Amino acid sequence: MNRRSREELAARVALDIPEGAYVNLGIGLPTTVANFLPAGGDYFLHSENGLLGMGPAPAPGEEDPELINAGKQHVTLLPGGCYFHHGDSFAMIRGGHIDICVLGAFQVARNGDLANWHLGDPDAIPAVGGAMDLAVGARQVYVMMEHLTRTGESKIVERCTYPLTGIGCVKRIYTDLAVIDVTARGLEVRETVAGLTFEHLQSITAAPLIDGRQRSALA
Amino acid sequence: MIDKSINNVAEAVRDIPDGAVVLVGGFGTAGMPVELVDALIDQGARELTIVSNNAGNGEQGLAALIKARRVRRILCSFPRQADSHVFDELYRAGSIELEVVPQGNLACRLEAAGAGLGAIFTPTAYGTQLAEGKETRTIDGKHYVLEYPIHGDVALIKAHRGDRWGNLVYNKSARNFGPIMARAARCTIAQVNELVPLGALDPEAVVTPGIFVQRIVNLAAGQALAEGLA
Structure with missing residues (x-):
């Protein structure tokens, strides 16, 4: 089968983001979706540390230590972009002003429960950042992830076994x-x-699926 | 004449007592008031409760304060990072208490403190282990968790420019927690790169009105002084 590469997966998610959308792309793989948004279109990328209208990485040598994204990577601001404090930033998130948020996940349950912040290891140092705010606040929460873990277990499950980030939030x-x-x-x-x-697909997925495909397969 | 400006960081943090709740601005190293935190290390206050988004990066600023064993407890959203080894080691040794607070709840609890609210109902973390044991309420069919304000005895923040009345503007994403921490503390100490005359900041563009700032330290003046003495 034609398993999607990470780039192909990011490109596929980008197809569903309409011009004009206010979008938060989570740390890691979701951040790469920005690379596949059509050039020349107006997409409003939000970063929870206080940017709207976030642009791509700066040219080497142009990095500004006070201009970073939520993943603490150097970024730029597009013309028309702006800065704001955390109160405003999380009002944008929690107040339902962000149209789409794309997050990574350890597990998603049949009912849309999301687990993406903690593997439950008692020795692990917990760290949640803005994940729980994004999960409950964005109008549409999309998850992008590998279908299976490295050991071949389904990440789509009947009920999450890892600690939850949000309940019933994934669309x-x-x-x-x-x-x-x-x-x-x-x-x-x-x-x-x-x-x-x-x-x-059903045989390797640990939750019941419904065949809602318009076509039998995509190229 | 009211002049909130102070020419050196040591003087600005002189009276922070042991056991104080100190709000420390910054998201990672952006907006981290490194010079004020260094001055707090030199000042020697102990048993501090720190409220900050992260638990220190590398060996400087908040990480150095933690390494000096001055912090009893920390509230933050994202302690574990690639360069948080100072915190990680003390946490694993049981030498520092941690309360993990979702980033948006950290923000709105600080905002609640600054705005004089008794508590807030937030949808964030409902149904998760971070809401275990907390009061909840269903309002218009949506679930919320009761969270209380986070008041600081002191806030240490970094801004770009300020004036002697304490009005502040920030630089890019270094703004992050500065404005909301300034409002949440009884004594807000801001370090600025440049102290400008009254009227030089565009009143339409002031981000933190001076009422929220008690002391302002002009790092440029401190530098000039140090160079003059050298």
């Missing part, structure tokens, strides 16, 4: 194998990669 899941919506009916598969049958 759509993009994996390297499929696009799946979390609906009142359950997990509806919208797309599968070429060469992957619905039955095969």
Whole structure:
């Protein structure tokens, strides 16, 4: 089957972000979605440390230690962008002003529960950042992740076994194998990669799926 | 004449007592008031409770304060980072208490303190282990968790420019927690890169009105003084 690479997955998520959307891209893989938004379009990227209209990484030598994103990477600000404090930034998030948030995940449950901040290891130092605020606050929470863990376990589950970030918050899941919506009916598969049958996808997914594909497979 | 400016950081932090709750601005190293924190290390206050987004980066600023064993307890959203080894070691040894607070709850608890609110109901963390044991309420069908304000005895923040009345403007993403911490503390001490005359800051663009700032330290003046003595 044509498993999506990380770049292909980011490009697929980018297709669903309309021009004009206010978007928060989580740390790590979700950040790379920005690289696939069409050039010349107006996309408002929000970073919870206080940027709206965030631009790409600066040219080497142009880095400003006081201009960083939530992942503490050097970034730029587009013309028209602005800065604000954390109160305003989380009012944007919690107040439902962010249209789309894309997050990574350890697990997503059938009902849209999200686990992405802590593996529950008692020795681990917990760190949550803005994940719980984004999970409850953004109008649409999309998750992008590998379908399976490195040891082959399904990251889509009946109930999360890792500590929760938010309950019932995920609307759509993009994996390297499929696009799946979390609906009142359950997990509806919208797309599968070429060469992957619905039955095969179901067999490696630890929660019941509904075949909601318009076409049998995407190229 | 009212002049809140102080020419050196040592004088600015002289009376922070042992056991104080100190709000420390910054997100990572952006906006971290390193010079004020260094002065607090030299001053020697102990048993501090620190409120800051992170638990120190590398070996400087907040990390150095923690390393000097001056911090009893820390409230932050994201202690664990690639360069948080100072905190990590003390935490694992049980030498420092940690309260993990979601970043937005940290922000709105500080805002609540600054605005004189008794508590807030926030949707963040509802149904998670960070809300365990906390009072909840359902309002218009949505679930909320009761959270209390975070008041600081002192706030240490970094701004770009200020005037002698304490009005402040910031630089880019170094603004982060500065404005909301300034409002949440009884004594806010701001370090600035430049002290400008009254009227030089565009009143339409002042981010933190001087009423929220008690002391302002002009780092440029401190530097000039040090160079003059050298």
